Amino acid sequence: MRRDVVITGIGLVSSHGEGAAAHARILADGTAPIVDAAGFAPYPVHPLAPLELDRQIPKNSDQRQMEPWQRLGVYAAGLALDDAGLKEDVEAKSEIQVIVAAGGGERDHAADSAILTGLRDAASPGAFLNERLMGDLRPTLFLAQLSNLLAGNIAIVHGITGPSRTLMGEEQAGVDAVRTAHARIAAGQSELMLVGGAYNAERRDMLLLFELGGFLRTGGYAPVFAREDAPGMITGSASAFLVLESAERARARGATIHARLADVGAGRTRRAAGDVTASLGRLIAGLGPVAAGALAISAATGCAGATAEEAAAIAAALPAGRRIATGDVVGHAVEAAFPLSVALAAAALADGQAGEALVTGAGHWRGEGAARLVRA
Amino acid sequence: MSSPHRDSHGRPIVAVTGLGIVTSLGQGKDANWDGLTAGRSGIHRIERFPTEGLRTTIAGTVDFLFDRPFAAPELSEKLATLAAEEAVGQSGLGAAGDFPGELFMAVPPVEMEWPQKQALATVIDGDADYDALLREAASRDHRPLHELFLFGGVAEHIADRFGTRGSPISLSTACSSGATAIQMGVEAIRRGETQAALCIGTDGSVHAEALIRFSLLSALSTQNDPPEAASKPFSKNRDGFVMGEGAGALVLEDYDHALARGATILGVVAGCGERGDGFHRTRSSPDGKPAITAMREALADAGLTPDDVDYINAHGTSTPENDKMEAMSCTAVFGERMASLPISSNKSMLGHTLTAAGAVEAVISLLTIARSRIPPTINYHQPDPSIPLDVVPNQARVASVRTVLSNSFGFGGQNTCLVLTAAPEHA
Numbered sequence: 189m190r191r192d193v194v195i196t197g198i199g200l201v202s203s204h205g206e207g208a209a210a211h212a213r214i215l216a217d218g219t220a221p222i223v224d225a226a227g228f229a230p231y232p233v234h235p236l237a238p239l240e241l242d243r244q245i246p247k248n249s250d251q252r253q254m255e256p257w258q259r260l261g262v263y264a265a266g267l268a269l270d271d272a273g274l275k276e277d278v279e280a281k282s283e284i285q286v287i288v289a290a291g292g293g294e295r296d297h298a299a300d301s302a303i304l305t306g307l308r309d310a311a312s313p314g315a316f317l318n319e320r321l322m323g324d325l326r327p328t329l330f331l332a333q334l335s336n337l338l339a340g341n342i343a344i345v346h347g348i349t350g351p352s353r354t355l356m357g358e359e360q361a362g363v364d365a366v367r368t369a370h371a372r373i374a375a376g377q378s379e380l381m382l383v384g385g386a387y388n389a390e391r392r393d394m395l396l397l398f399e400l401g402g403f404l405r406t407g408g409y410a411p412v413f414a415r416e417d418a419p420g421m422i423t424g425s426a427s428a429f430l431v432l433e434s435a436e437r438a439r440a441r442g443a444t445i446h447a448r449l450a451d452v453g454a455g456r457t458r459r460a461a462g463d464v465t466a467s468l469g470r471l472i473a474g475l476g477p478v479a480a481g482a483l484a485i486s487a488a489t490g491c492a493g494a495t496a497e498e499a500a501a502i503a504a505a506l507p508a509g510r511r512i513a514t515g516d517v518v519g520h521a522v523e524a525a526f527p528l529s530v531a532l533a534a535a536a537l538a539d540g541q542a543g544e545a546l547v548t549g550a551g552h553w554r555g556e557g558a559a560r561l562v563r564a
Numbered sequence: 565m566s567s568p569h570r571d572s573h574g575r576p577i578v579a580v581t582g583l584g585i586v587t588s589l590g591q592g593k594d595a596n597w598d599g600l601t602a603g604r605s606g607i608h609r610i611e612r613f614p615t616e617g618l619r620t621t622i623a624g625t626v627d628f629l630f631d632r633p634f635a636a637p638e639l640s641e642k643l644a645t646l647a648a649e650e651a652v653g654q655s656g657l658g659a660a661g662d663f664p665g666e667l668f669m670a671v672p673p674v675e676m677e678w679p680q681k682q683a684l685a686t687v688i689d690g691d692a693d694y695d696a697l698l699r700e701a702a703s704r705d706h707r708p709l710h711e712l713f714l715f716g717g718v719a720e721h722i723a724d725r726f727g728t729r730g731s732p733i734s735l736s737t738a739c740s741s742g743a744t745a746i747q748m749g750v751e752a753i754r755r756g757e758t759q760a761a762l763c764i765g766t767d768g769s770v771h772a773e774a775l776i777r778f779s780l781l782s783a784l785s786t787q788n789d790p791p792e793a794a795s796k797p798f799s800k801n802r803d804g805f806v807m808g809e810g811a812g813a814l815v816l817e818d819y820d821h822a823l824a825r826g827a828t829i830l831g832v833v834a835g836c837g838e839r840g841d842g843f844h845r846t847r848s849s850p851d852g853k854p855a856i857t858a859m860r861e862a863l864a865d866a867g868l869t870p871d872d873v874d875y876i877n878a879h880g881t882s883t884p885e886n887d888k889m890e891a892m893s894c895t896a897v898f899g900e901r902m903a904s905l906p907i908s909s910n911k912s913m914l915g916h917t918l919t920a921a922g923a924v925e926a927v928i929s930l931l932t933i934a935r936s937r938i939p940p941t942i943n944y945h946q947p948d949p950s951i952p953l954d955v956v957p958n959q960a961r962v963a964s965v966r967t968v969l970s971n972s973f974g975f976g977g978q979n980t981c982l983v984l985t986a987a988p989e990h991a
Contacts, residue, residue, distance in 0.1 A: 231698075253845065286840070290736075291715060292673045297694050304685040304692035307678075314614025314772075317678060321773055322617060327780040331845050331975065335673040335715075335736045340976030343842035349854070351838035352978070353744055356673065357716025357734040364731055368748070375755040392694035397676065399701040401710025454731035456723065553711070554720050555731060 190374045194564060195534045196443040197272025197431025199264040199384065202518035202528075203234040203424060206267060208446070211532060212539035214517060221516055223409045223422070224390075230406040231399075233389045234424030234519030239263055250345050255294050255332045256425075258341050261386030264427035265342045268382060272431035273443060275346065284431075285378050286339050286352035287369050289361035289385035289523040293333020295393040299324040338386060348382070359487065360454065360555030361385065362526035367452040367557070369432050379437045384429030384531075385524035394423070394522075403491050403552045412490045412513035412520075413499055419492035421552060424519015428531035445564035446538040447545075449530070451475045452559040464494045464550045468501035471558035472546065478560060483542035484511040485533045487525040487549030487557075494550040502548055510542070525549060526557055537563045568820050569988075571834070572867030575754045579822045579987070580831045581657065582815030584650030585927045586643050587914050588624035588808060592650055597931055600939040601960040605792035605913045607806050613772045620784040622791035623770045624808030624915030637674050639768025641718045643811035643920070644669065648726060648764055655815035656827060657760055658727070665760025665817070667728035668748045669719040670741030672769040672919040676713045680706075718766070728762055738974030739879075740838075741765055742812060742922025743982050747836040749816045759821045765923025766811035775807060781846070783883060795916075796943035797880035797909035798887050798955045805881040808915025812923030814930075819988075829987035831930045834967075835866025841977030847885065852893035854979045859897045859969060862981035868967065870898045873905065873983075875938055875963065877929045877970040878955075880909025881916050890971060891951040906963065908941040908956040922972040922980065929968040929984050938963050 198208035203222040213219075224235045241259060244266035245251050251259060269275040274284070303320045310316035331337055339352035355361040355368075362385050369383040388394075398404050398421060405420030438445055453471040457463035472478065484506050488498045502511055514520075514529045521528055526549045533545035540563075547559040571577050585592065588606025589599035599606065606624045615621040629642050658664045684700045685692035700706070711717050716734050723732040737744040742765025749761030778784050785794040785804040795806040814833075822829055839861065841854035848855065863870060879890055895902045910928050911917075917924050932938055937960050944957040966986045973979050 292675055295675070300681070301691060301693040304681055304697075307682055308685060308692070312614075312616070313682075315616040317772060318614065318617040318776070321776045322780070325773075325776060325780055330777040330781060333673075334738060334976060336738050336974070336976045336978065337845065339840075340845055340978075343840045343977055344845065347842055349840055349842050351840045351980075352737070352976075353748070354736045355733060356671065356736055357719060357732075358714060360716055360731060361734065364733055367731070368733075371755060371757065372751070377751060377755065392698060393676070396694060396697055396701055397710060397713055399698055400706050402704055402707065403710070456720070456731050458724070553714060554716060557731075 191376060192435035193370050193373045193432055193449045194435045194438050194445045195430050195447050195449055196433045196438050196445055197268040198446055198531050198534055199268030199271060199429040200531050201260060201264045202426035203237055205237045208535040212535040215512060215532060215536050216541060225408060228395060231395050231404050232409050232422050235390055236425035245345050253328055253332060254341055257386050257388035258338045260388060260427045261338045262341050262345050264384060264386060265382060265429040266346055268429035268431050269346055280380060281347055282349045284348060284350045284380045284382050286342060286348060287365045287381060287383045288339040288354045289365040289527065290335045290338050290354050290356060291523055292335050294391050297392060358522055359525050359549060359551030361523045363454045363549060363555060363557030366527055366530055366559065367454050370449055370452045373432055373434050379434050381432040382429060383432060384527045386427035387521035387524045389423035389425045389519060405490060412488050412495065412515040415490045419490060421489045421491060421520045424521050426518045426521040426528055427524055428528040430531055447534040447564055448562045450560040450562050454557045456555050464497035464556060465500045467556040468498060468548055468558060469504060471556060472505045475558060475560040478505055478546050479544040482506055482509055482544040482546050483536055484509050485529045485545055485547045486511060486513050487529040488513055489520050489552040490515055491552045498548055498550045505546060530559055533561045537561055577819035578750045578753050578833045579817050579819040579829045580814055580833060580930055581817045581822050581827045581829060582651035582655030583830060583927045583930055584647035584813040585924060586626060586646050587810035587924060588626055591646055593931060600913060600928065601937050603940050603942045603958060605942060607791045607795060607915050609791055619786045620775060620779050621788045622794055622806060624806060625770045626809045635677050635712055636769040636771055637712055637718050640671060640766045641721055643768050644722055644764045644766035645725060647811040647813035648762060651813035651815045652726065657815060662727040663762055665728060665762060666730045666752055666758045667719060667723050667732040668745040668761055668763045669722060669734050670745040670765035670919045670923060671718050671734045672767050673736060674713050674715060677771060680709055726762060737978040737980060738976050739918055740922050740972035740974040740978045740980035741919040742924060743972040743980040745923060746814060746833060746926055746982060747980060750833050750836055753816060753818050759818045761816045763816055764811060764813045765920040767917050767919040768809045770807050770809055785882065793943050795882045795912050797882040797912050797941055798948060798951050798953060799944055800946040800948040802882045802884060802887060804883050806915035808917040810914065810917040810920050810924050812920055812927040814926060831933055831987055832985045833982060834985045835862045835983035837862030837865055837981045839979045841979060846975050848889045852889055852896060855889060855893040855973060856896045858979040858981045862983045866983040868983060872967050873969050874965045875932065875968050876905065876907035877925050877968055878907050878909045879971040879973045880911050882911060886973065887951060891953055903952060904954055906938055906954050906956050908938055910939060912942045925970050926982055926984060929970045933965050933968060933986050936962060936964055
């Protein structure tokens with residue numbers, strides 16, 4: 189027996205600011221994206237809006253022990269808990285299970301550059317590297333960098349004593365985080381989940397990883413589905429967390445239900461031509477019948493091949509539907525891209541913009557995901 | 565057809581039908597079992613990279629798989645591949661490259677390593693800053709590095725090789741990751757999503773920066789001489805853990821599915837418990853409550869009581885803090901019985917295999933059940949009077965073991981416990 193899963197809390201932070209209602213308005217109005225073309229040229233990014241961190245992370249000592257992607261995620265998780273009315277609910281916070289989609293920590297760019305420059309002329313490179321790392325690495329930096337420490341910091345800052353799991357693996361980590369959280373509640377293994385991810389786009393070490401493979405767009409901004417001249421990702425600093433709850437539990441406590449998360453699917457292919465369209469087609473078919481007027485929200489990356497194939501899969505499912513690319517709103521947020529897309533869909537449904545939403549996402553290298561949401 | 569078997573909570577029973585292991589003691593169950601029951605240490609002086617100027621110069625690295633330089637994800641993948649081949653082979657499930665179940669993998673977080681960054685830097689004129697590295701990356705001369713250093717790369721390659729179903733999971737719960745991989749497999753089978761799961765914990769990430777990071781946290785033993793004596797869990801003179809490498813793999817299968825195909829049932833993952841700790845980033849709650857709760861929840865999930873446990877496979881890292889907290893928490897759960905309940909630490913011989921540890925130790929726990937011997941805690945020569953436990957000191961012990969509690973505790977407040985039992989006597 190599968191139980192209904194509903195979204196009772198949305199935490200959203202991006203270049204536009206924060207909050208589900210604010211982001212719903214941006215979707216409705218078609219507000220232009222906020223792009224920094226100069227700071228990381230030739231790579232445009234969507235920079236994070238300034239946040240009053242104290243509102244969600246009151247202790248300076250906590251803020252200091254986190255890196256930007258972790259602060260961003262802890263902040264968004266706090267917004268989601270507030271929105272669900274659970275921030276002060278000690279019992280709920282001991283029951284809630286957390287799944288985070290995360291990458292890893294930021295390099296100390298200045299230290300790395302100095303070491304790399306010095307290494308070229310070092311008489312004994314191994315000893316030189318050891319000496320510099322022993323002297324230059326901050327002991328606490330390691331903790332700020334560990335993938336599972338976003339979840340750890342959410343626990344510490346918001347007082348969550350339930351268990352957490354951290355999924356890694358770029359975009360697909362976000363898909364599998366939402367899929368697993370949904371499946372656990374639907375199957376009765378859990379009543380209450382906090383799920384999401386965070387990505388800081390304003391770091392050259394991550395740009396380097398993606399540029400090595402040729403996955404970044406250079407030059408100016410262009411919409412996700414109109415980058416044929418120079419395909420690639422334009423990354424964005426953003427985070428989304430969702431409180432998922434069994435419908436039964438949500439109704440019993442009189443919670444506001446933003447939307448029902450009907451189902452979530454995930455797949456993988458070896459990415460031969462046509463694979464992404466076929467994979468998304470299978471996943472969408474597995475979600476049950478999608479209403480003709482459903483809103484499509486796509487976490488597409490803008491990369492060559494997969495983006496056009498995702499567009500084809502969406503067009504096949506919703507030939508006349510309205511389609512929004514999350515990347516055109518907040519940029520591509522890698523691990524957070526799919527949770528952000530589900531959060532935007534829930535915000536749009538709560539705002540009455542559609543009765544149903546289809547969310548899709550094909551990762552820049554591997555992995556495909558889809559979800560269906562229905563207005564509560 | 566007989567009615568399906570269910571556990572005490574009415575759920576499908578999760579059987580183990582394949583086991584695989586690689587550690588510094590060797591490749592395969594037999595090599596590891598021989599070493600573990602002989603009380604042999606796999607810890608040695610590091611030769612993979614220069615250790616000049618480092619406070620710790622030893623580790624339980626796996627040095628017998630490559631005869632060329634390699635990056636951590638390459639070794640993690642190789643370790644996982646070998647462990648999984650052994651486990652899948654033993655299970656007899658599916659065909660080569662066609663495993664009919666999902667993949668759950670505990671993998672270490674990755675990032676671009678120094679040798680690869682150096683390769684880019686050597687062709688740069690002037691300062692090797694990140695803008696210069698980005699310009700070199702744009703040449704596309706280093707394209708394979710992208711795939712090598714993706715977080716999801718290792719699991720994708722394993723999924724390709726073994727033909728697992730669905731979306732492969734890469735996960736981290738720090739030092740309890742291996743146990744979490746098993747737990748996620750158990751949950752998927754209980755949900756009926758899959759009849760089988762390949763659960764792997766792997767870690768091949770001993771390199772200079774990884775070691776230095778732990779060293780700067782004062783987490784590592786600095787008693788380098790002799791290397792094999794450095795890891796001494798529960799001893800009074802313990803002074804930190806020793807990094808280790810390895811992989812453990814388990815084929816989990818719906819019990820009825822395994823019975824129907826006539827598979828040999830090696831054991832059962834009867835229960836899983838997990839608890840977060842919001843106390844501190846590296847330290848545990850002083851009252852041990854999260855660890856205590858995780859153990860109790862694992863027992864409750866298995867429908868068992870503390871009296872049913874025959875042996876505890878300890879997290880036992882050899883750090884002053886962990887061993888004290890673990891002993892206190894076990895005493896809270898098991899009461900007076902704890903004075904005589906055997907508890908030993910595989911890490912005394914293997915070091916701490918970090919991301920892999922929970923899976924490696926689950927494999928060893930199931931071997932302990934199957935082979936009726938408990939591997940010892942070696943280097944136990946100065947008992948800590950504040951930890952009055954039966955740690956199976958220095959020598960393996962013959963014992964009938966049907967039920968094991970395997971503990972894993974990690975940075976970031978991760979506590980995961982597994983209850984592993986012998987196969988049911990009456991099918």
